[in-house]
Amino acid sequence: GEGVCGELIDKALFRLLAPNAKHPFTYEGFCSAIDHYNSRHAEKVFRMGTRQQRIGELTAFLGMASHETDGFIAPREYLACGDNVVVDGELYCVPCTSEDYNFDTHTCGISMLENDQSYMEFCQPYTTPPKGCTCEYVKEVEASGQLEGHMKANDIFFGRGSIQISNNFNYIRASATMTGSKDTFCEEPELLSTVETYSWGVGIFIWVE
Template sequence: MRKLISLVVALVALLVPGVVSVGSAVGATTACSYTNWVQGQWYVTGNIVKFEGSYYIAEYDNPGYSPTVSTWYWDPYNCDGGSTSGFPVSESLFNQMFPNRNSFYTYSGLTTAISAYPGFANTGDDTTKKREAAAFLANVNHETGGLVYIKEINEANYPTYCHPELPYGCPAGPNAYYGRGPIQLSHNFNYKAASDALGLPLLTNPWLVEQDSAVSWKTALWFWNTQTGAGTMTAHNAMVNNQGFGQTIRTINGSIECNGGNPAQVEARVSAYRRFTGLLGVTPGDNLYC
C-alpha cells in the first residue's frame, strides 16, 4: 500500500504543479519539502501539504478543505513516510482484543480517526496513555458486543431518535438517527453536533457512520474527547485527570447503569477494562465503578 501511495504522489508531482515537490516521493527522504496548503485549490488523494508548520496527506480528493478542520479528508503525515497516531495499542494487540470483530471496524480506520484528536491516548505519562486507550476500547467493546455490531439491533427504537422540533429537524428521515458506530452515535442532535465538529455531512447522510470505518471511529472519538454526555466531564478528561474508569461509564450511560442502575452492565465494562489494561501491561487504577 505504501508503495502504491508513493507512485500516486510521484505522478501527482508531475501532473499537478505546486502540490508536492518534484523528487520528494513518500518515504524517500527524511526532510519534508512540500508546498504550503492553499485554500480553494483542488487536492487529490496522496497530495502532501504543509499547514501551520505540520504536514498532511490527503486521504480523499477535496476542494482545498482545511487539514485541521476537515479531518476526514486529511491525515497528519511524517517525513518517514507514514501517518501519525501515537496510539499505544498495536494492530496485533487490537486483533487480540477483538478476535471476533466485524471486518468493518478496521485498525487503520481507528488510527486514521485518531488524527482528528491527537491528544487522545497521547496525554500524560505512558501509564495514563495506555489506561485511556484501554478505557476507550473497553467501552467500545461493550457498546458493540466486541466490535461486532455496526448499528443498533432494535429497530423499534429508531423513530425515537428524531426530534423534529429542533431547527434543523431530521432531513435524512424520521427513522435515520439510530445508534451507529463504536459508541452508537444516536439522536439527530448528536449527528448535527458531530457533523459540525468533524466537517462531515452526518445530519443529511447519517449512513456514513455505518459505511466508512474512519468516519465511524471519528464519531466515537468525537464523543469521547468532547462530550460530557450524562456525566460532568468528558471521558478523555476523566482518564487524563485520574478520575477513573467509572467516570467514563457515567459519561456514556449515566444513571441507566450508574448508582445501581444496572450493576451487571457496569461489571461487564470494568471486566473488559481490566483485561485490556492487563494486555497493555499497566494497572487499571482507582475508581473503576460509578
C-alpha cells in the same frame, strides 16, 4: 494514529483485544480516526499525560467501544436495525422492541411499523438546523412485499458508531465537528456505520467531547 498506533497498540495487540472485529472496526480505521481527530484539535486523544495514563485511557475507550458494538461486530443499534436488508444498494431496517427481537438470529418477529404505525424514535422534529438534523416520523416503505415493515436506514438517527451516537440533535453536532459541515451526517447518517474513520471517529468524539 501517530504517537498511538505502533507505540501504544499495534495490529497484533488489536487483534488480540478484538478477535472478532468486522468492518468498519478495523485497526487501520482506528488509527485513521485518531489522526483525523488529532489533526483538528489541540488536545490530542490518547496522547496526553504519562505513558501509563495514555494506555489507561486507550484501554478504557476500547473497553467501552467493545461493549457498545457487541465485540466490534455491530456498527448499528440492534433494535433499530439489526434485522436489515440491502435492496438496490440501499439499506432498510426492521425496527423492533426488545420483546420481539431475537438476539441470536438478529431477526424481528413483529415490526414496530406494522398496522401503519409511525416510528418516532431518535427524532425531535421541532429541533431543526442548526440545532438538529431535519427529521420526521417514518412509516414502512411498503405495506406489502419485500420491504414490508422496513424503513430506510438513512432516514433514521439511531445509534451508530464505536460508541453509539443517536438522535438528530447529536448527529448535527458530530457532523460539524468531524467533517466541518453540519450537512454530512444529516444527509447520510449511514456514513457512521460504513466509513471506518467515521465509525471509530464518532466514538472518539463522544469520548473526548
